[in-house]
Amino acid sequence: MAQRPQTLYEKIWAAHVVERRPDGTCLIYIDRHLVHEVTSPQAFEGLRAAGRKVRRPELTLAVPDHNLPTTPRKDANGNLLPIADPESAQQLDALRRNTAEFGVDYIDATAAAQGIVHVVGPEQGFTLPGTTLVCGDSHTSAHGALGALAFGIGTSEVEHVLATQTLLLSPSKTMEVRVDGVLGHGVSAKDVVLAIIGKIGAAGGTGHVIEFTGSVIRNLSIEGRLTIANMSIEGGARAGLIAPDETTFAYLKGRPMVPKGADWDKAVAWWRTLPTDPGAVYDKVVTLDAADIAPNLTWGTSPEDVVPITGVVPDPDSFADPSKREAARKSLDYMGLTPGTAMQDVPIQHVFIGSCTNSRIEDLRAAAAVARDRKVADGVRALVVPGSGLVKRQAEEEGLDRIFVQAGFEWREPGCSMCLAMNPDKVPAGERCASTSNRNFVGRQGPGARTHLLSPAMAAAAAVTGRLFDVRELKSHDFDR
Amino acid sequence: MNPVTTVSGTAYPWGAKNIDTDVIIPAHWLKTITRAGLGRGAFETVRAQPDNIFDDPRYAGAPILIAGDNFGCGSSREHAAWALADMGIQAVIAPSFSDIFSGNAFKNGIVPVVLPQDAVDRLVEVAKDQPITVDLETMTVTTPFQDRFAFELDPFRRECLMKGLDEVGLTLARDEAIGSFEGQMAEGRPWIAGRQRLDAPTAGTA
Ligand code: SF4
Numbered sequence: 001m002a003q004r005p006q007t008l009y010e011k012i013w014a015a016h017v018v019e020r021r022p023d024g025t026c027l028i029y030i031d032r033h034l035v036h037e038v039t040s041p042q043a044f045e046g047l048r049a050a051g052r053k054v055r056r057p058e059l060t061l062a063v064p065d066h067n068l069p070t071t072p073r074k075d076a077n078g079n080l081l082p083i084a085d086p087e088s089a090q091q092l093d094a095l096r097r098n099t100a101e102f103g104v105d106y107i108d109a110t111a112a113a114q115g116i117v118h119v120v121g122p123e124q125g126f127t128l129p130g131t132t133l134v135c136g137d138s139h140t141s142a143h144g145a146l147g148a149l150a151f152g153i154g155t156s157e158v159e160h161v162l163a164t165q166t167l168l169l170s171p172s173k174t175m176e177v178r179v180d181g182v183l184g185h186g187v188s189a190k191d192v193v194l195a196i197i198g199k200i201g202a203a204g205g206t207g208h209v210i211e212f213t214g215s216v217i218r219n220l221s222i223e224g225r226l227t228i229a230n231m232s233i234e235g236g237a238r239a240g241l242i243a244p245d246e247t248t249f250a251y252l253k254g255r256p257m258v259p260k261g262a263d264w265d266k267a268v269a270w271w272r273t274l275p276t277d278p279g280a281v282y283d284k285v286v287t288l289d290a291a292d293i294a295p296n297l298t299w300g301t302s303p304e305d306v307v308p309i310t311g312v313v314p315d316p317d318s319f320a321d322p323s324k325r326e327a328a329r330k331s332l333d334y335m336g337l338t339p340g341t342a343m344q345d346v347p348i349q350h351v352f353i354g355s356c357t358n359s360r361i362e363d364l365r366a367a368a369a370v371a372r373d374r375k376v377a378d379g380v381r382a383l384v385v386p387g388s389g390l391v392k393r394q395a396e397e398e399g400l401d402r403i404f405v406q407a408g409f410e411w412r413e414p415g416c417s418m419c420l421a422m423n424p425d426k427v428p429a430g431e432r433c434a435s436t437s438n439r440n441f442v443g444r445q446g447p448g449a450r451t452h453l454l455s456p457a458m459a460a461a462a463a464v465t466g467r468l469f470d471v472r473e474l475k476s477h478d479f480d481r
Numbered sequence: 482m483n484p485v486t487t488v489s490g491t492a493y494p495w496g497a498k499n500i501d502t503d504v505i506i507p508a509h510w511l512k513t514i515t516r517a518g519l520g521r522g523a524f525e526t527v528r529a530q531p532d533n534i535f536d537d538p539r540y541a542g543a544p545i546l547i548a549g550d551n552f553g554c555g556s557s558r559e560h561a562a563w564a565l566a567d568m569g570i571q572a573v574i575a576p577s578f579s580d581i582f583s584g585n586a587f588k589n590g591i592v593p594v595v596l597p598q599d600a601v602d603r604l605v606e607v608a609k610d611q612p613i614t615v616d617l618e619t620m621t622v623t624t625p626f627q628d629r630f631a632f633e634l635d636p637f638r639r640e641c642l643m644k645g646l647d648e649v650g651l652t653l654a655r656d657e658a659i660g661s662f663e664g665q666m667a668e669g670r671p672w673i674a675g676r677q678r679l680d681a682p683t684a685g686t687a
Binding site for chain 1: 498499501503504507508509511512513514515516526549550551554555556557558559560562577579580581584585588589635636637648649650652653655658659662663666670671672673674675676677678679682683
């Protein structure tokens with residue numbers, strides 16, 4: 001009997017069921033667990049209090065990122081400089097001690113491999129297709145770019161995974177988001193994912209795992225796919241998946257933690273069986289045409305508040321839903337924007353190029369192509385924060401750091417930085433930031449900070465013009481080739 | 482965890498939509514290594530506004546919060562649930578919750594009650610000056626009037642709440658099943674457990 005056609009999600013799920021309970025919930029085996037300093041101390045504390053061990057330490061990898069200052073962190077001898085904020089220092093210290101005590105691999109802040117947890121996982125080959133991967137962080141969805149079923153969990157679940165290597169889960173519904181066509185000049189993966197969230201809404205994916213399909217997704221590099229899957233959670237989805245293909249295998253091959261020798265061949269053979277079967281059915285399907293996607297950005301305080309750069313600040317009265325009208329009014333008040341203002345007329349004071357959404361080498365190249373031979377506008381502070389020490393090193397080998405520094409950008413050490421207000425990089429109250437991160441929530445980049453989410457090229461364009469600006473109007477070394 | 486069977490009392494009649502975890506507990510409160518004391522930071526940005534609902538003496542110490550769609554969206558921080566628990570909230574009623582927040586709520590003895598928008602609107606009205614009751618036994622929300630709204634809960638989660646069960650302990654009891662899964666995995670997908678380990682924390686593996 002022919003088997004019912006299955007989606008990628010269903011295949012990964014089925015391969016990880018330890019036990020199915022009568023009510024349909026399943027005990028799911030977790031292949032990969034990433035840990036950082038903010039959401040893990042209470043989990044290790046819980047293990048200690050109950051006298052429990054980490055079941056399979058080799059399946060977990062820890063790296064600090066959220067709290068670390070992005071200023072130089074080593075002295076001349078390569079030792080870690082003290083962290084000024086005592087609470088951050090305490091969390092960072094707890095991660096170091098906990099991982100040593102429980103035998104978990106830990107990448108220190110002084111290591112070249114250190115970086116944002118969602119940049120480090122794929123880069124080290126810790127993230128693999130067909131795995132279940134979790135982390136106490138909602139943007140874990142990023143790893144779905146390699147075909148891993150990856151999602152964020154809370155600290156109690158972190159403890160549960162450490163102790164049992166499993167989670168008790170109910171199956172999600174599936175949603176296909178298909179993007180076909182060819183992206184226009186100056187339009188990047190970030191613009192695609194903003195368009196998707198603008199279309200489905202911040203709660204559009206609730207209860208679903210999204211699979212991104214279509215020619216646009218297939219033609220993206222792994223970097224671009226990571227940007228898309230990263231923001232699945234901003235559309236409310238539990239996880240985002242992209243089927244593994246030759247691009248995925250080429251990206252992974254030779255990375256430190258990927259399978260070697262005969263295991264590699266065996267793994268690739270299995271990974272090739274994972275893509276969704278023809279005829280498999282999703283619970284929901286949404287389609288977008290690449291031709292309709294412009295360089296996008298957000299105007300409000302929800303990632304669904306998306307507008308093309310050529311657009312204007314919307315009028316709250318234009319929304320049909322009364323609660324959306326009210327929310328828009330509040331957003332505009334917080335953002336200090338007036339309906340009808342052209343987005344391009346909005347001045348900015350800060351630019352942040354970084355975060356697990358857009359801090360990989362391609363992102364830095366795209367921003368540098370715009371920054372080259374230009375100057376950061378007067379009164380603008382612009383930060384470039386590579387996603388990991390290895391990205392930083394590569395960028396320096398390519399000379400990108402010099403382009404940025406000559407243009408007046410700050411070239412920083414890797415970490416979460418200005419993506420969230422947990423380390424010294426913050427946007428002051430009332431000031432406006434063009435940011436390549438993933439959340440524009442109230443206070444996300446600092447109390448009272450105003451955030452506009454956009455692509456690396458658009459962020460660089462904002463830096464050199466001092467306002468939100470259509471990157472397509474700037475001649476760029478990359479675009480003009 | 483203490484067992485929860487009913488939650489009864491005043492409720493914050495809020496009804497606000499898309500309340501994200503940065504609003505529930507701003508990031509600067511996350512630099513703690515314990516679960517306690519986060520109530521002080523709960524809804525900090527909301528409480529900075531004059532006449533906010535959380536500082537209204539009529540609702541002080543209310544065990545129930547009524548909110549709008551998509552409550553708890555955003556970050557996975559369990560600190561949001563710890564903060565609510567620390568301020569004494571034992572049930573949140575809303576038309577929908579983010580998946581992660583809902584899981585975190587259960588694990589901290591907070592009942593995430595999903596009711597349709599019109600029921601939530603009615604409860605916001607009633608709660609302005611009347612108490613309400615969330616009953617896990619009958620799975621209903623009731624008011625001093627004739628209102629009676631039925632809700633659903635995952636049976637396993639409900640049992641854990643009502644008996645105050647520790648999920649880690651329950652799963653550890655399934656050790657044999659997990660072990661046999663791991664045995665199959667070692668055969669079929671040997672690369673999962675066989676990954677390269679780091680030799681030192683400062684290893685600059687490229
Ligand atoms: S860069 Fe931002 S979104 Fe990504 S893990 Fe760090 S704080 Fe979270």
